[in-house]
Amino acid sequence: MCKAGARMAWILPLFLLMTAAGRGKPPKEIRVLIGEASQALLLEGTGLKAQSSRRKISARSGKIELTVSKGKLVYKGKDLGASVKVTGSGPVSLNGHSYPGMLRIEKSGDKFLIVNVLSVESYLEGVVRNEMSVKWPLEALKAQTVLARTYALEKISQPRSEKYDLVASVEDQVYTGVAERDPASQQAIRETEGEVLYYRSELAEVFYHSCCGGQTESAEYVWTGVGRPYLQSIKCDHCQECPYFFWRFPDTGVLGPEELAARLGYQGEAVEEISIAETSPSQRALKLKVRFKGGHIEEISGSDFRLRLGREGVRSTFFRVQKEPSGFIIFGSGSGHGVGLCQWGAKGMAEQGKKYRELLEFYFPGTELKKICQERR
Numbered sequence: 001m002c003k004a005g006a007r008m009a010w011i012l013p014l015f016l017l018m019t020a021a022g023r024g025k026p027p028k029e030i031r032v033l034i035g036e037a038s039q040a041l042l043l044e045g046t047g048l049k050a051q052s053s054r055r056k057i058s059a060r061s062g063k064i065e066l067t068v069s070k071g072k073l074v075y076k077g078k079d080l081g082a083s084v085k086v087t088g089s090g091p092v093s094l095n096g097h098s099y100p101g102m103l104r105i106e107k108s109g110d111k112f113l114i115v116n117v118l119s120v121e122s123y124l125e126g127v128v129r130n131e132m133s134v135k136w137p138l139e140a141l142k143a144q145t146v147l148a149r150t151y152a153l154e155k156i157s158q159p160r161s162e163k164y165d166l167v168a169s170v171e172d173q174v175y176t177g178v179a180e181r182d183p184a185s186q187q188a189i190r191e192t193e194g195e196v197l198y199y200r201s202e203l204a205e206v207f208y209h210s211c212c213g214g215q216t217e218s219a220e221y222v223w224t225g226v227g228r229p230y231l232q233s234i235k236c237d238h239c240q241e242c243p244y245f246f247w248r249f250p251d252t253g254v255l256g257p258e259e260l261a262a263r264l265g266y267q268g269e270a271v272e273e274i275s276i277a278e279t280s281p282s283q284r285a286l287k288l289k290v291r292f293k294g295g296h297i298e299e300i301s302g303s304d305f306r307l308r309l310g311r312e313g314v315r316s317t318f319f320r321v322q323k324e325p326s327g328f329i330i331f332g333s334g335s336g337h338g339v340g341l342c343q344w345g346a347k348g349m350a351e352q353g354k355k356y357r358e359l360l361e362f363y364f365p366g367t368e369l370k371k372i373c374q375e376r377r
Contacts, residue, residue, distance in 0.1 A: 029101070030123050030152055032175055033164040034094075037073065037105055037112035041066045045098075047089030052080040066105070073105060073112055082107040097177035100125075108163055115164045116177070120152050124189050125181060127152075130174035131208075132343055134184040137350035140343070141188035143359040146369065147206045147341060148173055150196040153372075154203050197360060197367045199230055204367045207231070208341035211242035213318045213334025216363070221280040222303070222337050230364045231339055233282040238348030244335040245344075249313040254327030261292065264308050269294065274321045274328060276302075284317040284338065340364065 043050075043064045050057040050064050057064060057075060064086065066075055073080045083106040091098035094114070101118025124145060128134075132144040151173060152166070159165040166172035197204040205228055207219065216234045220227035239245060249255075261269035270293045277299070278287035285302030292298070300308075302317035309330075319332030341363040349359050357369055 028119055029117050030120050030156055030166070031104075031159070031164040032116045032118070032123060033113060033161075033167045034097075034099070034116050034175070034177075035114045035168075037066070037068050037114055039068055041068075041094065041105070041114075043086055043103070044093040045088030045090060048086070048092065049088070050075070050080075050084055050086045052084045054079065054081045068112055071110060073107070091178065099177045106163055113163060116168075116175075120149060120156075121189060121193065122178065123152060123175065124148055125178045125186065126175045127173045128185040128188060129180075129182055130176055134182045136347050138184065138188060138191075139350040139354065139356045139359065140346040141184060142192050142356035143341065143346050143350075144208070144343070145185070145188045145192050146195050146197060146356065146360060147208055149192070149194075150203055150206045153196060154205065157203070192356070194371045195369055196372060197364060198370050199228070199367050204228075204230060204364060206341075206364065207337070207339040208343060209334075209336025209338055210342075211239045211244055211335045211344040212236050212338050212342040213242075213245060213316060213332075214239070215282045215318075215338075216340070216342055217280060217282050217284055217338030219339045221282075221284065221286060222339055230366045232365075233280075234363065234365075236342050236345045238346075238352075239334075239342050239344035241348060242335065242344035244315050245333060247315055247332050247335075249309070249315075249330045249332070254324050254329050256327040257293065260328055263310075264290065264298075264300065264305070266292065266298070271328065273323065276320065282318070282338070285319060286317075288321075 043066070044062055046062060048059040048062055048064055055075070055078065066073055073084060083104065086092055086103040086105070091100045092103050094103065099116045100122045101116060104115045104117055106113050106115065127148045128141060128145050131148060132141055134141065155166040155172065160167065168175035197206055205226065214236060216236055218227070218233045219231035257270035257272070260271045271290055272293045273291040275289050276285045277289045280286055285305065288300050288302060288305050290298045290300060306314040306317055314330055314332065315335040316332055316338060318334045318338065319330050322329045322331060346359045349362065360367065360369060
């Protein structure tokens with residue numbers, strides 16, 4: 001809880017956040033898209049209740065089974081309408097995951113979306129343990145928690161859809177409910193409660209990735225229009241323990257000329273040469289030129305090249321391509337887009353005794369840690 005007598009310096013940023021959220025007070029809840037309704041949904045929990053504009057359901061058995069049939073959401077043969085809210089006296093279980101707060105099943109076009117509505121702090125319990133190992137130092141987990149909270153609040157003020165704020169995948173932050181709570185992430189959330197990063201009078205736009213490979217990337221070279229003074233390339237000497245600090249693709253052997261062409265989307269072709277035509281100041285590939293045996297040349301962006309070959313193979317755009325007699329090998333460093341906090345670097349700094357505030361200052365220079373009031377549901 002926020003203490004009385006908080007510093008006056010927090011008042012203006014808090015007012016701006018309240019205005020952005022459009023709620024007149026710090027946002028209590030976040031709306032997380034966790035999936036789409038399939039043909040059958042089995043909801044379980046104690047004190048389970050469902051309510052739509054057409055019907056109220058109270059499940060003494062602790063189970064409610066809904067079905068999607070002919071574009072309608074149905075309970076025991078009756079149409080429930082376009083939206084159903086499901087609550088319980090505790091978490092509601094769906095498909096093996098437990099979700100606190102409320103589940104809302106709402107029609108959108110020809111689909112029914114499943115949205116978990118819950119407090120921001122409860123949401124973090126299902127995020128932090130997915131985004132960083134709970135076996136890592138507490139200070140690293142606390143830095144991760146601040147970033148996850150900042151990211152969530154920014155999405156509340158600028159939601160992805162009128163029906164939800166963000167999604168429960170790597171597209172935003174990996175959220176799997178709170179079926180398995182763990183002491184480490186709960187401690188990190190508790191000890192940073194309400195803390196977020198600001199730049200001047202606004203929430204900072206934050207990003208994080210697994211491992212930078214020794215140098216983080218400036219946001220402007222990854223996403224158009226996301227250049228920020230605090231998202232510039234930084235030399236990082238703390239992530240050498242990352243298993244992907246150095247990598248090669250494929251792990252063994254080479255990519256044959258025909259296989260490489262096919263993976264890039266050019267069936268029936270064969271690659272003759274690949275050259276990196278443009279790099280960012282941190283030496284990540286921005287543009288590649290691919291010459292095929294037929295003589296024609298194609299230009300591919302570094303991020304698209306990585307996407308086509310697979311992010312689990314080509315782990316970053318910090319790479320070079322080596323030609324061998326029978327094909328090609330890609331040698332690289334780091335894992336992820338490289339912008340913002342390097343998670344393995346944060347681990348390394350925390351193991352050296354650095355506090356989470358120092359980690360955040362290092363990876364987001366010029367930002368300021370502030371505290372806002374949040375309420376649990």
